[in-house]
Amino acid sequence: MAWRKIEENIFKFLMVLATAVVVGSLALILITVLFKGLPALNLDMLTKTPQGGYYIGKGGGILNAILGSLVLGLGATFLAFLISMPLVIYLHLYLNTRSNRARLIRFILDLLWGIPSIVYGAVGFTLMVFLGLQSSLLAGIITVAMLIMPIMTRSMDEVFKLIPFELKETSFALGATRLETAVKVILRQALPGIVTAVLMAFGRGIGDAASVLFTAGFTDSLPYSLFKPVATLPLAIFFQLGTPFPEVRERGYAAAFVLTLIVLIISVVTRIFSARFSKNIIR
Amino acid sequence: MIDVQTHIRVKNLSVWYGKQQALNQINIRIPDKRITAIIGPSGCGKSTLLKSFNRLIELQEGVKITGHVLVDGEDINDPKVEVTHLRKKMGLLSQKPQVLPMSIYENVAYGLKIHGVNGKKNLDPTVEHYLQEANLWEEVKDRLHTPASKLSTGQQQRLCLARGLAVEPEVILGDEPTSALDPLSAECIEHRFLKLKEKYTIVLVTHILRQAKRLADYVVFLYLGNLIEHGPAEEFFKNPKDPKTRAYISGGFIEETTRKASG
Ligand SMILES: Nc1ncnc2c1ncn2[C@@H]1O[C@H](COP(=O)(O)OP(=O)(O)OP(=O)(O)O)[C@@H](O)[C@H]1O
Ligand SMILES: [Mg+2]
Numbered sequence: 105m106a107w108r109k110i111e112e113n114i115f116k117f118l119m120v121l122a123t124a125v126v127v128g129s130l131a132l133i134l135i136t137v138l139f140k141g142l143p144a145l146n147l148d149m150l151t152k153t154p155q156g157g158y159y160i161g162k163g164g165g166i167l168n169a170i171l172g173s174l175v176l177g178l179g180a181t182f183l184a185f186l187i188s189m190p191l192v193i194y195l196h197l198y199l200n201t202r203s204n205r206a207r208l209i210r211f212i213l214d215l216l217w218g219i220p221s222i223v224y225g226a227v228g229f230t231l232m233v234f235l236g237l238q239s240s241l242l243a244g245i246i247t248v249a250m251l252i253m254p255i256m257t258r259s260m261d262e263v264f265k266l267i268p269f270e271l272k273e274t275s276f277a278l279g280a281t282r283l284e285t286a287v288k289v290i291l292r293q294a295l296p297g298i299v300t301a302v303l304m305a306f307g308r309g310i311g312d313a314a315s316v317l318f319t320a321g322f323t324d325s326l327p328y329s330l331f332k333p334v335a336t337l338p339l340a341i342f343f344q345l346g347t348p349f350p351e352v353r354e355r356g357y358a359a360a361f362v363l364t365l366i367v368l369i370i371s372v373v374t375r376i377f378s379a380r381f382s383k384n385i386i387r
Numbered sequence: 388m389i390d391v392q393t394h395i396r397v398k399n400l401s402v403w404y405g406k407q408q409a410l411n412q413i414n415i416r417i418p419d420k421r422i423t424a425i426i427g428p429s430g431c432g433k434s435t436l437l438k439s440f441n442r443l444i445e446l447q448e449g450v451k452i453t454g455h456v457l458v459d460g461e462d463i464n465d466p467k468v469e470v471t472h473l474r475k476k477m478g479l480l481s482q483k484p485q486v487l488p489m490s491i492y493e494n495v496a497y498g499l500k501i502h503g504v505n506g507k508k509n510l511d512p513t514v515e516h517y518l519q520e521a522n523l524w525e526e527v528k529d530r531l532h533t534p535a536s537k538l539s540t541g542q543q544q545r546l547c548l549a550r551g552l553a554v555e556p557e558v559i560l561g562d563e564p565t566s567a568l569d570p571l572s573a574e575c576i577e578h579r580f581l582k583l584k585e586k587y588t589i590v591l592v593t594h595i596l597r598q599a600k601r602l603a604d605y606v607v608f609l610y611l612g613n614l615i616e617h618g619p620a621e622e623f624f625k626n627p628k629d630p631k632t633r634a635y636i637s638g639g640f641i642e643e644t645t646r647k648a649s650g
Binding site: 200201202268269270271272273274275276277278279280281284288289292293383384385386387 | 448474479481485486489490497501535536554
């Protein structure tokens, strides 16, 4: 009897510990980037591009990288969505869940998910050279889209798996086609999950440095053409943290703070929206 | 035998789920403009039979079907058959009421829109009409645009009835359509069915023998996937021929009869 109580308490302790680690990690990240970056965080940082000598501590900001990352992240997310969404609908409405084809698709997606982003960067670079492109926003968008597509698809896939089978059945019973069922019923039911999947993929895409290193390049100017290099926050952080100048390293932390904040804001905003969309959902 | 006119004719129909056989060589004609009740103990294949009529059964994983279901003389499994037309014609009310993830109004309008009824002016009166048909209008008229999932189970069942009727099927396949209702609403729906049979052919699965007696013109009795007996209701209940039927409708245990019969 006493032992079972001890057992229970040990497990309770472990669970509390695990929760604390999760909450602690978030707090640690926020505090680190905030405290180390705060001194460098000012309006110039957010509203100006790097001026001459920025990387040795002179004036300017990282607007190039902020806008670059946003544009690249949105572009890649959009492109990945164009592939993910039809694929998930195909998996769930046109294939049997346990068919060989569905299995194969899921297996490949899981493999793709596991491949490190630097490999995507390398492949993207090869592809780019092959197509005769230079490092550019477009090449970055394509590469990051490849990187996040499996993540987006598999997360949506898991959401779709939770949709009651009867919902499909009901819609078919009324004489709806697969597409009507997908668009008018299943997507509605899955909407909050789709939003979450897209968001996850965006967060992963906007924060990745390795895939954009060779493909998107870097520039001090604002993004203005699909075919010109573009700056991104992860690389801005990377370059600035790598310098010997303390004030520049501080700016690196400030950039990290901005990147974290973007992901946080988007995540909160989307959650609010998806709550509004989900009022009709069947639980 | 009642009438010869028949919409639905089942010929040597067998259905397997994987290796498990759920229906074995079923042969029946469903009389038109009548209520046919399918009765039998749980798991005997009633829902399977019903879902074979509108090909919903083929959505199940690993299902195998042999034999024929003829609707208006046409084999429904023929590649020529447009399955969406078939399903519109054969309105199925499933066993578990399943509302769609939209408002009450949109639930009823869903099927209508799919089949080409559009615009508030056309939809509004139709939606109201079928909600009234299903005896739900009074309860929901002030909250038509709230989520259907907030309705009680019994209300959801009636909503599903309204939604099913709204697409104007020729045949109504009801899988225990009153199972989630209180006696009063159930009675109301029963009356509705008695009226509906003037216009529609109705096939009802029911667990309630008294309900079958009250409503059915024709009765089909299934047991373990086999068609044991079928016939006009009066005769079926008065003079059941098979000992299993006799046992079932007198509330006895079939198991016992089968055991006695076989050993
Ligand atoms: N998707 C499925 N996969 C495997 N077996 C199934 C499936 N659906 C039904 N069965 C089996 O087929 C048999 C007939 O099922 P069915 O649902 O038609 O019975 P039923 O007569 O409608 O029962 P109830 O009165 O409980 O609704 C049962 O033994 C059931 O377990
Ligand atoms: Mg059933």
